[in-house]
Amino acid sequence: MSNPTALAVRDPWALVPSLGNLDAYISAVNRLPMLTPEEELSFARRLRESGDLEAAGRLVLSHLRLVVSISRQYLGYGLPQGDLIQEGNVGLMKAVKRYDPEQGVRLVSYAMHWIKAEIHEYILKNWRMVKVATTKAQRKLFFNLRSMKHSLKEEAAEGQTHRNTLTESELEHVARELNVKREEVLEMETRMAGGDVALEPQGEDDGEQAFAPIAYLADERHEPTRVLESRSRDELAGNGLARALDVLDERSRRIVEERWLKVNDDNSGGMTLHELAAEYGVSAERIRQIEVAAMKKMKKALVAA
Template sequence: MSIATMNTPTAALTVRDPWALVPSLGNLDAYITAVNRLPLLTQEEETSLARKWRSQQDLEAAGKLVLSHLRLVVSVSRQYLGYGLPHGDLIQEGNVGLMKAVKRFDPDQGVRLVSYALHWIKAEIHEYILKNWRMVKVATTKAQRKLFFNLRSMKQSLKEDAAEADLHRSTLTDREIDAVAGELKVKREEVIEMETRLSGGDVALEPTMDDGEESYAPIAYLADESREPTRVIEAHRRDVLATDGIAQALDTLDERSRRIVEERWLKVNDNGSGGMTLHELAAEYGVSAERIRQIEVAAMKKMRKALAEYA
């Protein structure tokens, strides 16, 4: 089956070997195109596959869960491209996190795999960045690597040639910078930048404890979570439920129940206060306040059911 035939809802996940449809990460563009064409699972399909994996250790079911979420890893990994690491490596680490999430996922907890997997995907990518942070910040090009490996020994040689009074200097003089740049055939600005990097301490990406309170660290803002696709989708879904969903749920109520709900929960006066109280509504309808409360409880229960069906 070719990638072009993967537009049907279950085509890609019902072939004998669906992994054959995903190219190697060596061809990154083809890989991303392929995983974006893999169909998403419905909640019922996801729950069924997850239960097969948990109860029967069905590897085929686990594979389908992983395949349907590969596009999520691609999306999350894009948020970390500014750290100088290959996109393919970030995706590969994220895929490891996705597989760990599938292994531990419990479909009976009422959470979709996409939400559960985000933690594991980001955790693996963060770990990869932490392991490579120092290397990335020190040397990223061939010229910088050459400068990195030679600058330390050249500084030592220059110090040995310097006067005894200068032996405790940690920085290079202008003459020494020119000498290093001439010897290694690089710009003096590159020598200054590399020396600054080498003399600087590592930055702690993980948060530390300070005076009993957790302090902020770069790991907290490696990615803007508000821009994550799942967060955007969730925010849009909440907005829809708060408008169209509420309106549709109100339509399921009789006139009296609807007015009670609107007065008790939806009306806000100019002074910031709500609508009518239980006693005020009771007086208007000629019943007890307890009866109004019972009508309100029944109406809210009916609305919750309508909202669940709408969602």
């Protein structure tokens, strides 16, 4: 059934606030109505056949929450979520422009790759620009620590001692002088000493040496496709299996349950082919044939569902 809210707004973008207020934006996009498969197909055809910009807007709006979900997987790189969402939205719009509804693939599956590609590119471009210090207090510590380390290095040079890290006594001295905790000084020194890490493979080696952080940028625990796959497996294991068993006659259902679904207290399975053959007065081969036919019926029922 068509969603009246999704179709009634003349300017659908009026529903989405600016990314300047991230909480309001996320709350708004999560309330936006999602399109039914029929609506999605209709809008996608209108866009592809006549370049209907309103149809494109509907498709983009209904998938903004997907961009928000994907952006959360990349929060560990020191970049603002608002910027990640903005880049992901660019990928979403590119996906909508290139989407072919006749391929039999839902837009959510197609768009996911474009969204991630844009976010990956943004992270790569900005990786070296991520600030070492992200708060006012950290920035103050950063500059003061740099100045003090420079002075300590000059003193060490006079004593012909060459080193890059602070000693325990120097850590205590710096923390006392700057009125911060020793742990904060140590953490900032570690940040300052850290080198750049290449996110993409260097060179043309396609072997194991080419494996770089870009391959595992995302937090896979919340990856939308994995979440959907998990839900789908749970559905098939529960309601889906029950519906599939319902299409079988009594004998076929019992054979399937005994052969595949029954577990005894000693972790052994149900009855064997020969035991079922003896009970029904047929050959073991006949029981196997009934089992194969039942499995085909169940598979067909699951696909139809």
